[in-house]
Amino acid sequence: MEDGEYSIKPASGQVYWTKWYNRDSPGGTGDWEILNHLRKENPGEICENPQNIEVVATGTLTSALSTGEIFSLYSPTEGFVCRNKDQKGGGPCRDYTVRFACPIYWTKWYNRDSPGGTGDWEILNHLRKENPGEICENPQNIEVVATGTLTPALNTGEIFFLYSPTEGFVCRNKDQKCGGSCRDYTVRFACPSEDAAAQVEAEAAQVEDMEYDSESDKVSIADSQTSRGDLYTLEEKSKMPLSIDLSDLQVNLQIQLNQQMKKIAGQTGLTEMILMDLESGTLSELRNEHPGEICPKPSDIEYETLSGLTADEAGDV
Known part of the structure; x- marks a missing residue:
């Protein structure tokens, strides 16, 4: 399976999971998935302070911790290393794939449109223009609920034209069964915690000025x-x-x-x-x-x- 083809775990609690990475194979001395190397090869994709790491055997998705192999490095802040020389009988390591859990914060809820007309259009670019400085540049997740009831949009049975953390949300009336109109929806976005820290520092600087x-x-x-x-x-x-x-x-x-x-x-x-x-x-x-x-x-x-x-x-x- 190629890099990034695994399904990405949704943001839950205060973290989001990156995509999967597999930069090395066990040929040579072993499988070296070093965080610094991954950052250089994938600029801007991995947060500064990962909270957790998940490692699976490529292809089978077996957890690395269940394989019985010995690892010289298994760290969310440094990465993962399996050395061939450390294995029993001198056998080579399996090929492994890794991902990292990064801290997040959620924005406030937004509801800029109603389902009248063609549907409910909660486009990220429009939300940014109407709420300058409130939504980070690279949202990692989006949460959408029915306004009033707070029912998750994914549980309503309605069909969505767009459901994306980097573009926003759209429910079109013409896509619904029997010509029915969409519900009214409210959205929010999950942002990397580094953006939250920068926002707090900027607000503190404004006080001093x-x-x-x-x-x-x-x-x-x-x-x-x-x-x-x-x-x-x-x-x-x-x-x-x-x-x-x-x-x-x-x-x-x-x-x-x-x-x-x-x-x-x-x-x-x-x-x-x-x-x-x-x-x-x-x-x-x-x-x-x-x-x-x-x-x-x-x-x-x-x-x-x-x-x-x-x-x-x-x-x-």
Whole structure:
């Protein structure tokens, strides 16, 4: 059986299975299905952090773990190796085929069309245009349910013109038995978890880039673990219990302080004021933490407290 001809296991839980790969045969020293080699020969197809590996004997689909042969490597992060010299009686290994389980996340549900007219058309390109940035470039699976009842589309008995993670879903009225119309369907897509991590990092970066003109402005604090976007004023923050996450409050203060310092810098030619850690503050440390922001030979230094007092007014030594 040729590479990729095995049926692909649908995404289940939080993983999807790649296609099957068979890059080597047991001739020579054995069967070497090394992950790095597979990635080079199949760019973009295998995720960065596979969660599991499945290995079967080519042709029979017998699980490698049931063959009684000895393997020198059987790892989702490195691949699979069966060496001829390790087998009993010096016999050669069987030929093996492998695939990898990759982590995923599911998008939200989408329902852009209804079965009126020619049918229900949930085309991926249209969904992307109407929901920019929400659906990954390479969905690994699609789930379709009847709107309202949540019955899986595959259990409705209706005929579908398109059912694809990379193109979307279409149910045409003219394809149904006895001229009946399609049900209304809702879809979602399974995306590689690497895309989810990139999305969280981008949202966090947007928080740091936000600028505000006064203390009364509201600040949105992105929480990557709970995905909340609560809005608080500084006055509301001060009334909250002390168990509040101090990292949120620090972001609040840093955003407003940086905004004030930008205005001062524009008038005086000074660099932006940098919010220092209480336990650090040498020039070399500040340069490491803020690359490219401090000139090679500063001619003066100015600093103040978070409340706006100068060093002289604060009275600290």
